Amino acid sequence: MEEFNSTAFPTISGDLMSDHFQFSDQDSLPKPDVEILTSNGLRIPAHTGILALVSPVLENVIERPPKHRSSEKTIPIHGVPCEAVSAFIQFLYSSRCSEEELEKYGIHLLALSHVYLVPQLKHRCSKAVGQRLTIENVVDVLQLARLCDSPDLYLKCMRMLSSNFKAVEKTEGWKFMHENDPFLELEILQFIDEAESRKMRARRHREEQRLYMELSEAMECLEHICTEGCTTVGPCDLEPSKKRDPCDKFSICEGLQLLIKHFAICKNRVNGKCSRCKRMWQLLRLHSSICDQTDSCRVPLCRQFKLKMQLEKKGVETLWRLLVKKVASARAMSSLSLPKRKREEPRETMHDHGIRNFRL
DSSP, rough: BBBBBBBGGGOOOHHHHHHOOOOOOSSSSSOEEEEEEOTTTEEEEHHHHHHHHHEEEEEEEESSSSSSOOOOOOOEESSHHHHHHHHHHHHHSSOOOOOOHHHHHHHHHHHHHTTTOOOHHHHHHHHHHHHHOTTTTHHHHHHHHHTTTTTHHHHHHEEEHHTTHHHHTTHHHHHHHHHOOHHHHHHHHHHHHHHHHHHHHHHHHHHHHHHHHHHHHHHHHHHHHTTTTOOSOETSSSSSSSSSOOOOSSSTTTHHHHHHHHHOOOOTTTTOOOOHHHHHHHHHHHHHHHHTTTTOOOSSHHHHHHHHHHHHHOOOHHHHHHHHHHHHHHHHHHHHHHOOOOOOOOOOOOSSTTTEEEOO
16 A cells, blocks of 8 residues: 655654654654545555644544454554544644645534534534535535534535526536435525515615605705795795795705795695695604704794693604604714704694794
C-alpha cells in the first residue's frame, strides 16, 4: 500500500511539540505511533498524543481497547477522499488550512470537523462553503448543514433557496430531495412562506409609519395655518399671505388649505354626509387629542373636543387611542429639532363652534 513519506507529513508548531512531547532530537517529531487509514487504502502516519489533544472523538477511539490483539494501531476514516483526510490531519497538527483545500474539499472537511468535534475547522469550513454556494449545490449543502448542525450555513442556504426558488426547483438536487426527503421539502416551503410573511409585515409596517408621519405633518401644518397663516387661509386676526406661490413649509399645506376652505362653507359638515368634511373633523379631533396647549392653542375646536372627550372618557375607542399614540410618536421622532413639542392624549368627537376662527 502507498504510504506518506516523512517529507510530506504535516508539521506542528514548536510550542505545541515542546509542551506535550519529549524529543531526543529537538528538530524532529517522535516516531508516529498510529496510522490513519483512508478509503483507498492510503495510510497516513500520525501521533496519538496530537490527535487526542485536538479531537475528543479521536481521543476516545485511541483509548478504546482493541478488539484484536495487534501491535499495529490504525484509525479508519472512510467516506471522503484521501486528500480531504490528509488536509484534515494536517489541520489537526498545524491549525492551518489553505484556501485551495477549502475550495476543493470544504464540504468533506465540514463533515469531518463535525464528526470529530473540531470546532475551529468547522467554523472555517462553514464560512468557506457558504461563500461558494450556487443554485446547483445549495440543496446538497443545506442537507449537509442540517446533518452537521451548522446554523449559519443552514440559514444562508435557506435564504438563497427563498430568493431563487424557481431556479433551484429545476436542479437535480431539488428533484432528488423532493423524491427522498419530503420533510426537508416541507421545511423549505415553510421557511419560504414565513419569509414572505415577514416581507409583508415589514411592508405593512413601513406603510403604517408613512401614514403616521403624514398625519404628524398634517398636525404641524394645521398649527402653522392657524397660528401664522398661509397663502389663502389664516387665523381671524391675521390676513393671509399676499404671495401667490404655494407654501413650501409643508408639502401638504396647499391641500390642507383647500380642505379648510371647503369645510368652512360646506352645508353638510355636521350631518356626516360629506367625506371631505368628515376627514377635517378627524384631523381636528386628532390635533385636540395630541395638543397640550389647550389655553393658548389657536386651532379651532381644540378646547371643545377636549371637553367632549372628558365627558365621554370611557367611550374612547381602542383603535383611536392607538392612532393618537402612533402619530404623537411619529411627530416626536420627526421634529426633535423643533422648539415646540407636543404630547399625546387619546379622545373623541365634535362641535360646530370655533370654525369662524379661520379667515379665508
